[in-house]
Amino acid sequence: MNRFTIPRDIYFGEGSLEVLKTLEGKKATIVIGGQSIKKSGYLDKIQSYLREAGIETQLIEGVENDPFKEVNGYGQKNCCTYNEPIRRR
Numbered sequence: 001m002n003r004f005t006i007p008r009d010i011y012f013g014e015g016s017l018e019v020l021k022t023l024e025g026k027k028a029t030i031v032i033g034g035q036s037i038k039k040s041g042y043l044d045k046i047q048s049y050l051r052e053a054g055i056e057t058q059l060i061e062g063v064e065n066d067p068f069k070e071v072n073g074y075g076q077k078n079c080c081t082y083n084e085p086i087r088r089r
């Protein structure tokens with residue numbers, strides 16, 4: 001059995017990405033759709049902040065809106081075998 005827990009806190013607005021520096025954990029999966037997050041530079045920032053927190057990242061790209069069952073299964077398999085819980089320091 002697997003368990004997926006959504007954090008209680010949602011950060012948004014100016015400076016919110018910097019909260020990533022305060023997380024505790026070892027590994028994280030970043031799931032993206034198109035290339036806009038790369039082109040904008042946000043993916044680099046996210047990965048940099050997680051590295052600063054000592055968290056290794058894995059990237060899953062090309063996920064479409066409302067993905068098919070096969071895509072969900074791929075993501076679940078990779079996330080559940082790769083990740084450990086990430087907590088706020």
